[in-house]
Amino acid sequence: xxxxxxxxxxxxxxxxPILEAAHANVELKxxxxxxxxxxxxxADDDDYILPLHAVVADRILLLASNGx
Numbered sequence: 001x002x003x004x005x006x007x008x009x010x011x012x013x014x015x016x017p018i019l020e021a022a023h024a025n026v027e028l029k030x031x032x033x034x035x036x037x038x039x040x041x042x043a044d045d046d047d048y049i050l051p052l053h054a055v056v057a058d059r060i061l062l063l064a065s066n067g068x
Contacts, residue, residue, distance in 0.1 A: 001064065003040055003049050004057035013048030 002023055006014035020028060032040045039052040051057035
């Protein structure tokens, strides 16, 4: 959800160290490289993280903002 919100605000993605610091998740790297329900992807320079499926990320933000 953090990556989806960041991508909504800045289409270049979220700087990986910021994501890592904002959310302690030992499986974060797995979410980038493995098949997860809400997978992440690296931007061209590998320093920025984006939701792999932008449409799904936008829908999740819409549902979260409506309280659903």
